[in-house]
Amino acid sequence: MTTHDFRYSLLSPQHTLTECRALAPGRYQVTGNGGAIQAGDTLLVTLKGSRDLSMSLAVEKVRHLINPPGQWMAVASGPAFRELAILNWQVACDGCDQRIELEFAADASLGEKAYPAAAEARLQELGWASQRGQHLCPACKEQSA
Template identity: 70%
Template sequence: MTVHDYRYSLLDPTHTLTECRALTPGRYQVTGNGGSIRVGDRLLVTLKGSRELSQTLTVDKVRHLINPPGQWVAVCSGPVFRELEILKWQVDCDGCDARLDFEFAVDGALGPNARTPAAEARIAELGWVNRSGAHLCPTCQGGRL
């Protein structure tokens, strides 16, 4: 199975997404050009409204269109969001005062209590740690605090 990268940062007119929309939570319809998409392949797509977040979708069905040449429509499975929210937060390192400006995705239907765990998960993805409530950047993780 192949991974096809359709994030905004790699746009190419012969290899782009025309549309990516949610059919139901966890099911998506994706229309694109190029890439020789097949069932079982994974699509890496930028989340709408984000400058850096992406999600991975797995192709369940694909139909290659005759006209225009190279265009396809796929039904995919992926992350389950009832109400996708993209939030921008900041965290400061308690070791050196470095600041991390970051985005994270959360299901807005889960309410405000879901925001902190989603933010902590994103911080961990970016290489930061939370030790007993103190956030440490990658440089300061060597034993301070």
């Protein structure tokens, strides 16, 4: 099916989200305009309170509204957060001392013990490597391979 990008960085008045709220952990109700959303499509949405984190939602069912024209409401599934926390940590490369301001999402209901695993997962998404407790930026990661 189709992927629809509704992240904040791509704002367009004809193609926007009005609301995205959690119905239960992993289930979301999304309301928006434009995009011709259908069941089976994927929605990319920015996480509330984040500069550049997004999540992918799989549309299960959609209802197109008559008024206003082009508006729709969908039920979608995605990451299951009981209590979403957006955190910022600073990480330094142990090879070249390059620093990154790391923004990542974690489930705050699991406590602080869940934060390191969420941070490591986000670092891997950004191309960094973690080996024996040391962090390597993408450039140093290539050199060590």
